[in-house]
Amino acid sequence: MIISDITELKLLQQKLEHHAYYDELTQVFNRRAFFERCESDFARAKREALPLTTILFDIDNFKQVNDTYGHSVGDQVLAHVARIANSCLQEGMLFARYGGEEFVLALAGRSATDGKTFAEQLRRRIAAQPLTVGGKTISITSSFGVAETTGVVDESLQHLLHFSDKALYEAKRSGRNRVCVYGQSASGGA
Ligand code: GH3
Ligand code: MG
Ligand code: MG
Numbered sequence: 001m002i003i004s005d006i007t008e009l010k011l012l013q014q015k016l017e018h019h020a021y022y023d024e025l026t027q028v029f030n031r032r033a034f035f036e037r038c039e040s041d042f043a044r045a046k047r048e049a050l051p052l053t054t055i056l057f058d059i060d061n062f063k064q065v066n067d068t069y070g071h072s073v074g075d076q077v078l079a080h081v082a083r084i085a086n087s088c089l090q091e092g093m094l095f096a097r098y099g100g101e102e103f104v105l106a107l108a109g110r111s112a113t114d115g116k117t118f119a120e121q122l123r124r125r126i127a128a129q130p131l132t133v134g135g136k137t138i139s140i141t142s143s144f145g146v147a148e149t150t151g152v153v154d155e156s157l158q159h160l161l162h163f164s165d166k167a168l169y170e171a172k173r174s175g176r177n178r179v180c181v182y183g184q185s186a187s188g189g190a
Contacts, residue, residue, distance in 0.1 A: 020032065020033075021033035023082075023096075023097040025075055025078055025079060025097075026078055026079050026082035026083075026097050027079075027082070028082045028085075028086060028095055028096055028097055028103075029094070029095065029096035029097070030096060030097060031096060031097070031098055031099060031104075033096060034094060034096035034098070034104055034106070035157070037094055037106075038054075038094055038106045038157055039157055041094065041106060041108045042106075042149075042156075042157045042160070044108070045108055045109070045149060046149070046155075049151070050108070050109050051109065051110060051111045051112075051148050051149055052106065052107065052108050052109070052110070052148070052149045052160070053106070053107040053110045053111060053112050053114065053115035053146060053147065053148045053149070054104065054105065054106050054107075054115075054146075054147055054157075054160050054161055054163075054164045055104070055105040055106075055107070055115055055118070055119050055144055055145065055146050055164060056098065056102060056103070056104050056144070056145045056161065056164040056165055056167075056168045057102070057103050057104075057105075057119070057122070057123075057142050057143065057144040057145070057168065058101060058102045058103075058142060058143055058168060058172070059077065059078075059081060059101040059102075059140060059141075059142050060140075060141045060142055060143055060172075060176040060177060061176070062074065062077070062101040065077055065138060065140075069133070069136065069138065073133050073134075073138070076131060076133055077131055077138060077140060078097075078101060080129075080131045080140070081103070081126055081140060081142065082097065082103065084122070084125050084126055084129055085103060085105070085122060085126075088118075088121065088122050088125060090118075092107065092108045092109060092110075093105060093106070093107050093108075093118075094106040094108075104161070104164075105118075105119075111148055112146055112147065112148035112181050112182070112183075112184075115146040115147075115148065115181070116146050116179055116181050119144040119146055119179040120144075120179050122142075122144070123141075123142060123143075123144055123177065123178070123179055126140055126141065126142050127139075127140070127141050127142075127177060141176060141177035142177070143168060143171035143172050143176050143177065143178060143179075143180075144167075144168065144171055144178070144179040144180065145163075145164040145165060145166065145167030145168025145169065145170070145171055145179075145180055145182065146164060146167055146179060146180070146181045146182065147160055147161075147163035147164040147166075147167055147181070147182035147183075148160075148182075163182040163183075164182065166182055167180040167181055167182040168180070
């Protein structure tokens with residue numbers, strides 16, 4: 001009796017921990033898990049004077065997907081995009097759902113140039129893998145904002161994410177389905 005109580009308690013504890021760190025819909029890390037892990041990566045990068053690059057990406061015109069196909073299809077699109085990103089991850093990369101239809105990546109030890117290459121690959125894969133639901137094929141594109149640590153002494157992870165967000169905004173502004181790097185003007189395109 002007691003043993004089974006303990007087993008149940010452990011299972012419950014595991015469930016609670018899973019809930020605390022994983023996004024229920026996409027089953028990738030949630031925002032909280034991202035910050036916990038990334039703060040420590042960020043501190044180490046700073047200590048060892050290594051670069052760290054963050055990438056924010058956001059599904060383009062996602063509201064339209066919900067409006068056209070319904071919220072539950074929208075949910076499937078989110079899970080689909082998360083799966084694609086998950087399958088692209090390389091050693092040392094952290095990936096999480098940042099909120100809504102926005103995701104975040106942290107690349108420890110990688111420069112903005114590496115980040116741009118990776119984001120470009122991911123952008124292409126997402127665009128190349130539409131989701132088919134109930135006989136309908138839904139094309140998906142996404143926009144990316146890349147920023148690398150500057151090495152400034154009092155820079156925080158929040159600053160870095162703010163720069164990624166600015167670059168993401170630039171990617172949206174300049175036409176969507178593209179990657180922008182903070183501090184570099186938007187160029188190229190889809
Ligand atoms: P943009 O290209 O500028 O990013 O346009 P957008 O339509 O993607 O962006 P907007 O911010 O206007 O809309 C985002 C929508 O995402 C609104 C919100 O209802 C929806 N959304 C956020 N979280 C979820 C979710 O978990 N599931 C579903 N189905 N929709 C969600
Ligand atoms: Mg969007
Ligand atoms: Mg958004």
